Amino acid sequence: MPIIDSRAPIETVGARAFTIPTDAPESDGTLEWKETTLVLASVVAGGKTGIGYSYTDASVVPLIEEKLAPVLKGKDALGIEALWQAMRVEVRNLGQVGLVATAISAVDNALWDLKGKLLGLPVSRLLGEARASIPTYGSGGFTSYDEERLAEQLAGWALDGHFAVKMKVGRDPAADPHRMAVAREAIGAETQLFVDANGALARKEALAFAEKAAEFAVCWFEEPVSSNDLEGLRLLRDRAPTGMAITTGEYGFALWTFWDLLAAGAVDVIQADATRCGGITGFMKVAALAEAHEIPLSSHCAPALHLHPCLAACRAAHMEWFHDHVRIERMLFDGAPTPSHGSVSANGEPGLGLRLKAPER
Incomplete structure (x- = not known):
């Protein structure tokens, strides 16, 4: 029988940045912003183009094109693990976290999209689906919002069927009990408040805040203290009111960060972001750690990207439906997912099911 060559040598790797203003000034407990940058990576092989992205800084574009692209060109696009390892080796002396990690993430996500297109399968099928759909929770509630906008946004998500909504706190802790009361009144008793x-x-301060938050049936307290403070997170996990989950992980760029959080018993739910932690490849490694520790996993932001790995990850509990990124992904891509009755499914198209929209003339 003839031997079929199934390799797909990578021809080109490129990147471009899109900076999009927010629809209003936004802030959380520690940061203020008026725009968001998405870096889109593209990888071409076998007559197909894979796209992937990261929410990061535009300075990542030359890092991808000048540092990562030469390592990947000519290599087999289907061998994603080998490509992931090769990128990490190439950046050894630059460090493996921060901007470098977001660059690798964008390219890795593009590689998964490309593999799906080459094989004619959704990425969730390539990874091995554990479920057909996954619940979503609405996320925004920025500290910059007045009471009217806060209530309107959270109530809208509750009416749309999200099982929970999340709001930002911590910029003015003294004002937050009133803001949480506004939120609870807006969403009613049945919708969970994060x-x-x-x-x-x-x-x-975080311990006292947790006690006050429990009065409004808050059941999720994300990053009550710095994600670097493992002892503080463990303290909160041990002493927070019953039924209140302590969570973090969005700033995990390398696998060891998630290992440290889980080994320290610092979280009830581990979060991971495939635009930061090494792409879908890195996300699935975090998912394996979560399964080994029997801890639920939740994705951070970028819902159009996280849908496929969350459908495959055994311990994935839900996805964050983040206001900024939902808006951006619908602006830039055809095929961005839409929840139905509080959960979301893949559209069945090959790869990530996303197509970059043609620029308006």
Whole structure:
């Protein structure tokens, strides 16, 4: 029988940046912003083009084109693990976290999209689907919002069927009990309320905040203290009110960060972001750690990208439906997912099921 060559040598690797203003000034417990940058990577092989992205800085574009592209050209596009390792080796002396990790993430995500297109399968099928759909929770509730906009946004998500909504806290802790009361009134008793301090609070301050938040049936307290403070997170996990999950992981760029969080018993739910942690390849490695520790996993932001790995990850519990990124992904891509009755499914198209929209003339 003839031997069929199934390799698909990579021909080109490129990147471009899109910086998009927010629809209003936004802030959380520790940061303020008025725009968001998405870096789109593209990889061509076998007559197909894969696209993937990261929410990062435009300076990542030359890093991809000048540092990562030469390592990948001519290599087999189907051998993603080997390509992932080759990129990590290439950046050894640049460090493996921060901007470098987001660059690798964007390219890795493009490679998965390309592999799906080459094989005619959705990425979730390539990874091995564990479920047909996954629940979503609405996320925004920025500290820059007035009461009217806060209530309107959260109530809208509750009406759309999201099982939970998340709001930002920590910029003015004294004002947050009133903001949480507004949120609870807006969403009613049945929708779960999550809060995210983005590491704004000190340990004892966070403990006191957790007690107050419990009065509004808050059941998720994200980054009550810095994600680097493993002892503080463990303190919160041990002493927070019953039924309140302590969570973090969005700033994990390397696998060892997730290992440290899980080994320290610092979280009830581990979060991961495939635009930061090494792409879908890195995300699935975090998913394996979560399964080994029997801890639920939740994706951070970038819902159009996270849909496929969340459908495959055994311990994935839900996805974040983040206001900024939902808006951006619908602006830039055809095929961006839309939840139905509080959960979302893949559209069945090969790869990630996304197509970059043609620029308006």
